[in-house]
Amino acid sequence: MGQTLIEKIIAAKVDREVAAGEVVxxxxxxxTARDFGGASVVKNFRQAYGADAKVVxxxxxxxxxxxxxxxxxxxxxxxxxxxxxxAEAQGVRVFDVDxxxxxxxxxxxxxxxxxxxxxxxxxHYNILGAVGALGMGMGDVDVAxxxxxxxxxxxxxxxxxxxxxxxxxxxxxxxxxxxxxxxHFGTGGLLGRAIEFFGxxxxxxxxxxxxxxxxxxxxxxxxxALIPPSEPVLDFARERSxxxxxxxxxxxxxxxxxxxxxxxxxxxxxxAAPYSPANVGTVRELAVERIRIHTGFVGSxxxxxxxxxxxxxxxxxxxxxxxxxTLRVVPATKEVYGELLKSGLLAxxxxxxxxxxxxxxxxxxxxxxxxxxxxxxxxxxxxRNFKGKQGAGRTYLASPVTVAASVKAGYITAPEVD
Amino acid sequence: xxxxxxxxxxxxxLADDEGALIDDIDTDxxxxxxxxxxTDASEMGKYALGNLEGYSDFPERVATLDVEGLDGFFxxxxxxxxxxxxxxxxxxxxxxxxxxxxxxxxxxxxxLRNTINAGMPIAQIPDxxxxxxxxxxxxxxxxxxxxxxxxxxxxxxxxxxxxxxxxKILGAGGLLKLAF
Numbered sequence: 001m002g003q004t005l006i007e008k009i010i011a012a013k014v015d016r017e018v019a020a021g022e023v024v025x026x027x028x029x030x031x032t033a034r035d036f037g038g039a040s041v042v043k044n045f046r047q048a049y050g051a052d053a054k055v056v057x058x059x060x061x062x063x064x065x066x067x068x069x070x071x072x073x074x075x076x077x078x079x080x081x082x083x084x085x086x087a088e089a090q091g092v093r094v095f096d097v098d099x100x101x102x103x104x105x106x107x108x109x110x111x112x113x114x115x116x117x118x119x120x121x122x123x124h125y126n127i128l129g130a131v132g133a134l135g136m137g138m139g140d141v142d143v144a145x146x147x148x149x150x151x152x153x154x155x156x157x158x159x160x161x162x163x164x165x166x167x168x169x170x171x172x173x174x175x176x177x178x179x180x181x182x183x184h185f186g187t188g189g190l191l192g193r194a195i196e197f198f199g200x201x202x203x204x205x206x207x208x209x210x211x212x213x214x215x216x217x218x219x220x221x222x223x224x225a226l227i228p229p230s231e232p233v234l235d236f237a238r239e240r241s242x243x244x245x246x247x248x249x250x251x252x253x254x255x256x257x258x259x260x261x262x263x264x265x266x267x268x269x270x271x272a273a274p275y276s277p278a279n280v281g282t283v284r285e286l287a288v289e290r291i292r293i294h295t296g297f298v299g300s301x302x303x304x305x306x307x308x309x310x311x312x313x314x315x316x317x318x319x320x321x322x323x324x325x326t327l328r329v330v331p332a333t334k335e336v337y338g339e340l341l342k343s344g345l346l347a348x349x350x351x352x353x354x355x356x357x358x359x360x361x362x363x364x365x366x367x368x369x370x371x372x373x374x375x376x377x378x379x380x381x382x383x384r385n386f387k388g389k390q391g392a393g394r395t396y397l398a399s400p401v402t403v404a405a406s407v408k409a410g411y412i413t414a415p416e417v418d
Numbered sequence: 419x420x421x422x423x424x425x426x427x428x429x430x431x432l433a434d435d436e437g438a439l440i441d442d443i444d445t446d447x448x449x450x451x452x453x454x455x456x457t458d459a460s461e462m463g464k465y466a467l468g469n470l471e472g473y474s475d476f477p478e479r480v481a482t483l484d485v486e487g488l489d490g491f492f493x494x495x496x497x498x499x500x501x502x503x504x505x506x507x508x509x510x511x512x513x514x515x516x517x518x519x520x521x522x523x524x525x526x527x528x529x530l531r532n533t534i535n536a537g538m539p540i541a542q543i544p545d546x547x548x549x550x551x552x553x554x555x556x557x558x559x560x561x562x563x564x565x566x567x568x569x570x571x572x573x574x575x576x577x578x579x580x581x582x583x584x585x586k587i588l589g590a591g592g593l594l595k596l597a598f
Binding site: 021023036037039040043044047048067068073075076078079121122123125136137138139140141142144145149153155157187188191192218219221222223276364365384386387388389 | 441442444445446447450451454455456457469471497498501502503504505506507509524526527528530531532535536578581582583587592593594595596598
């Protein structure tokens with residue numbers, strides 16, 4: 001029997017065939033820590049291996065500060081200094097508070113190439129599945145161990161092959177497809193599994209859309225969602241890394257635990273209502289309720305690319321954001337911010353009334369863009385709406401298109417649905 | 419060796435008003451993101467489950483448990499326990515309060531790793547609902563991969579089983595103590 005994509009990635013690293021259920025010590029190409037978790041990684045590393053211990057390979061290790069950037073509490077600011085000092089002493093690179101979201105930086109820098117293995121103190125590191133890399137979020141103990149040993153223990157998960165059928169067209173986007181999939185499988189529906197996505201819609205998705213889809217594997221408690229790299233993804237990887245990619249694909253006779261075909265029909269704008277990312281319905285159904293919103297947020301590791309902001313500008317057009325509503329915009333990285341600035345989209349967002357923040361994670365970790373208060377209703381492109389996660393208010397998850405239409409109308413809606 | 423792989427404790431059940439085990443307890447309910455800058459484990463206990471409805475007094479409640487002669491208390495939860503973030507604090511906060519192990523119907527993958535890495539036994543027991551009550555005396559043997567409830571004299575079966583590498587890490591007392 002052939003191997004699945006995750007099995008092939010692992011097999012290439014350990015020089016032998018592997019199957020689901022096996023335990024391996026997985027060699028890692030990239031090991032990172034953030035401002036969140038990073039200081040604990042440093043602390044663990046020193047306690048376990050000694051104050052003078054060296055990391056396994058400074059070239060494969062980096063820090064990214066994206067949670068609280070720039071720090072707005074002394075605790076975070078101090079943790080960032082702990083990481084900076086450790087990095088300097090070890091000769092390790094730091095992508096500082098001006099860089100943006102770590103997982104996106106790995107993709108932009110060509111560090112997360114198809115077939116690569118990477119870990120970080122970020123539960124959405126499986127975003128790297130968007131380019132066919134094995135990325136995994138891990139805690140500060142795993143990462144400290146990896147900094148020293150270059151490996152982590154890993155139980156090869158069973159793979160579920162998911163064939164997506166249906167049609168995806170404006171005003172529906174990759175986010176709506178993603179929310180429909182989370183609804184289908186539920187919050188624990190793919191717990192501990194690797195997913196492989198197939199289908200015509202998937203094949204034609206750009207990198208931004210793949211990032212959106214891969215990012216919400218975490219919300220289904222999957223280990224990772226791997227998307228077989230398309231030609232444009234391989235071209236991108238080649239251009240960014242300067243190395244010809246050696247993409248890995250599943251064998252035609254791969255041993256899947258399960259093969260599921262999900263027919264999503266004509267995909268509509270979707271929204272996840274509080275307090276679960278799987279509490280998903282159509283915007284069409286919700287729009288009739290005229291749910292008054294106070295805040296819109298476009299950004300996060302799920303929807304923070306240039307391609308996510310362009311449709312916001314398109315939907316807003318020459319209109320202003322509704323009275324009594326604010327729109328917060330957070331580019332994922334410095335590169336995205338630069339694209340927005342130089343293309344003129346930033347000026348258009350500004351003219352429509354948006355508050356544009358510096359690059360980073362935005363609202364997801366009590367970060368730089370504020371939190372919601374009691375009674376506040378937020379419609380957000382992020383990936384989690386658990387109770388209390390982003391403040392005391394109620395957060396609805398939706399696409400950038402839906403957020404734009406909603407901040408324009410003052411209530412949750414999308415183009416062409418009401 | 420067998421004696422060293424046993425963990426004995428009493429059950430603390432995370433249940434809703436109807437007595438059903440709570441599913442989908444995520445890491446923001448366990449250890450909210452506003453405390454993420456904390457790196458000192460002894461400071462973490464007081465925030466444990468601070469964002470889980472009905473359990474904001476969890477630290478005070480577990481402080482009253484009688485665990486004399488035992489390793490501590492076992493946390494009992496429903497499916498998809500520990501979903502969400504990769505924060506190690508969501509494990510360390512329980513350790514700080516004397517938690518000696520976690521039994522859940524299923525556990526989110528990152529949380530499972532973090533618990534094992536911290537040297538704390540954790541088992542996924544799909545048919546856990548209805549099998550354990552508050553205060554039940556439980557014994558977990560990680561090398562044998564068994565869990566038993568002395569009140570019911572019943573064994574609880576972990577599935578998937580506690581793997582060989584997990585046994586090795588637990589035996590070392592945590593990943594960072596593992597000779598590698």
